[in-house]
Amino acid sequence: MHYLITPADEVEHFIGLRFTIPNIHQDFIEVQLPAWRPGRYELQNFAKNVRWFEVKQSNGEPVQFEKITKDRWRINTININEVIITYQYYANQPDAGACYIDEHYLYINPVHCFMYVEGRIDEPYIIDFNLPEDVVIATQLEHKGKHQLFAPNFDYLADSPLIASANLQHDEVNIEETTLHFWFQGEHTIDLEQLKRDTVLYTRKQIEVFGELPCVNYHFLYIIHPYPARHGVEHLNSTVIVLGKSEEQTALDFYNDLLAISSHELFHLWNIKRIRPQTMLPYDFTKENYSTLGYIYEGVTTYYGDLMLLQSGVWSLETYFKSLADDFKRHIQNTGRFHYSVAESSWDTWLDGYVIGVKGRKVSIYIEGMIAALIADILILHASDLKYSLHDVMKALYERTYKKERGYTEEDWFELLNQFSGMDMSEYTQKVIYGHGNWDRYLLEVMHLIGCEITVGDDGQVTVKPLVQRSVAQENLFAKWTSLR
Ligand SMILES: [Zn+2]
Known part of the structure; x- marks a missing residue:
């Protein structure tokens, strides 16, 4: 399979x-x-961005075709x-998951605009680019030449975003056998x-969890x-992070936000890109890939993104608790939690998972999944006498x-969960994962186990802080949970 990419119109944004x-x-x-992209579990119907579709033979003779579905x-x-x-392809969506072109750079998520042939999805692709000599391409794809890339199959191609620009800044650092590229x-x-x-610090912490970093370049x-x-x-061996500072953010807040999102995305290297629900293996790009397990692939990842920054010492306890309090605030403010479970909300990401939606209808798999992971982690630590954790x-x-x-x-x-806690976790499953109604008492219970409290001010501000007086058991659990193991 061969593709040739040309920046067709930088002003009107067409590739x-x-x-x-x-x-x-x-x-x-x-x-x-494809009709959707991994990482965002809803249909996006990329074919709506396609214009001037034509088919010819190599001698220029037109070939007959018909459209048999929307894409x-x-x-x-x-x-x-x-x-x-x-x-x-219309490329005018400057976020991390789409395509964009202007006079400064070309950004492509191949899952948006590259096609596969039914029955031949496993064949390799060569991708050539018509670009000025000074343009550099940053991507996890293998370079065969400066402007020629190789993908072993469509799945890997679809998962490999690229930036082509004459103004890219590059740096790198090594961790054992792996090179991290910036x-x-x-x-x-x-x-x-x-x-x-x-x-390097938070990456090493994540490697400690899984025992290895399974890629040569990231x-x-x-x-x-x-x-x-x-x-x-x-993505499998990369991530794209799009950021812009808001006026109210300090430079430090902006940097901490960059770290939070980077640590989250790196954790996905294991949790979803390699550890994946059976029902998404392989992905079916033509339709919904339903799953109730969003509390694992997004919730656990959200929990670990911040936790790894704390446990590696990159974040102070104060910074971590501030972020945790923001998440708790979103949990408390969403009355959807009284009517719809995190598992049901995961299924429904395909319906309205990425908009606020009807008031009180559903919850966020990121926030509720994060809290479910926090509860599981502390329950396991407590029940196993600090021997095991969610790690x-x-x-x-x-x-x-x-x-x-x-x-x-x-x-x-x-x-x-049962194995490492050494107990029957079915109540947790029924109430926290599948339950309707108020399961906040589980959150308050685990916070108490680590000797911390959540307070809600009259203005709705949420604060998380350690109790002044803590028992030895609470001290021990807190110390184990924060670092620091
Ligand atoms: Zn995520």
């Missing part, structure tokens, strides 16, 4: 794509454009063994030496806007599923 499909031996083929084309290939599809597009005042030091692709922005998307559950899940080349099920998760 030109030329897709060559060789070795055709059937009377017809079907080409598919699938059937092409007549009787006596034709190679076709060239050309189209333009790419910046856009003006910023971040201290790169500090960022590298902090990144790329942090940062796009910095001159206006407020905040979005990150995880052990995550490591075992990684070893039992990814390392055995399978996805996980809900049974895997609950079995591991």
Whole structure:
């Protein structure tokens, strides 16, 4: 499979794509454009950005085709063994999960605008670019040349965003066998030496959880806007993080936010990119991939994103508790928690998961999943006399599923919670994961176990802080949970 990419119109924001499909031996083929992208579990129907779709033979003769679904084309290939599809893609969405082009840079998420041939999704792709000589391409894809990339199959291509720009800033640092790459597009005042030091610290902490960092190169692709922005998307060996400072943010708040989102996305390297629900293995790009397990792939990740910054010493307890209090505030303010569970809300991300939605209808898999993970972690620490924590559950899940080349099920998760807590966690499952109604008492109970309290002020401000007087048991549990193990 071959693609040629041309910046077709930087002012009107169109990318030109030329897709060559060789070795055709059937009377017809079907080409598919994805309807959604991993990381955002809702249909986005990328085909609405496609214009001027044409199919020709290599000699320029037009080829007959028809559209058979909103994003699938059937092409007549009787006596034709190679076709060239050309189209333009509208790229004017400057967040981390989409495509964008202007006179400064080209940003592509291939899952938006690259197609696959039904039955040939596992074939390799070569991607060439028509770009000026001084443009550099940052991506997890293998470079065959300065402006030529290689993907072993469509799944990897779809998961590999790229930035092409003459103004990319690059730096790198090594952790054992792995090189962490830092790419910046856009003006910023971040201290790169500090960022590298902090990144190494929280990355090492995450490696401790799983026992290994399963990639040779990992790329942090940062796009910095001159206006407020905040979005990150995880990939197998990279992440894209789009940020812009708001006026009310201090430089320190902005930097801490950058660390929070970076640590979250890095944790996804294991949790979703490698440890993945069975029902999403492989992804079906044509339709909804329903799952109740968002409290694991987003909730646990949200919990660990911040926790790793605390446990690695990058964040102070004060900074961590401030972030935790913000999440608790969102939990308290959403009355949806009295009517709809986090598992049900996960299923419904395909319906309205990424908008506020009808008041009181649902909850956030990020916030409620984070709190569910916090409760599980402290319950396990407490029940096992500080011997085990959620770290052990995550490591075992990684070893039992990814390392055995399978996805996980809900049974895997609950079995591991029981195993490491040494108790029956079915009440937790029924109330916290599947329950309707007020399960806040579980949160208050675990906060009490670590000797902390949550207070809500008259103005609705939430504060988390350690109790002044704590028992030895509370001290011990708190010390184990924060660091620091
Ligand atoms: Zn996430």
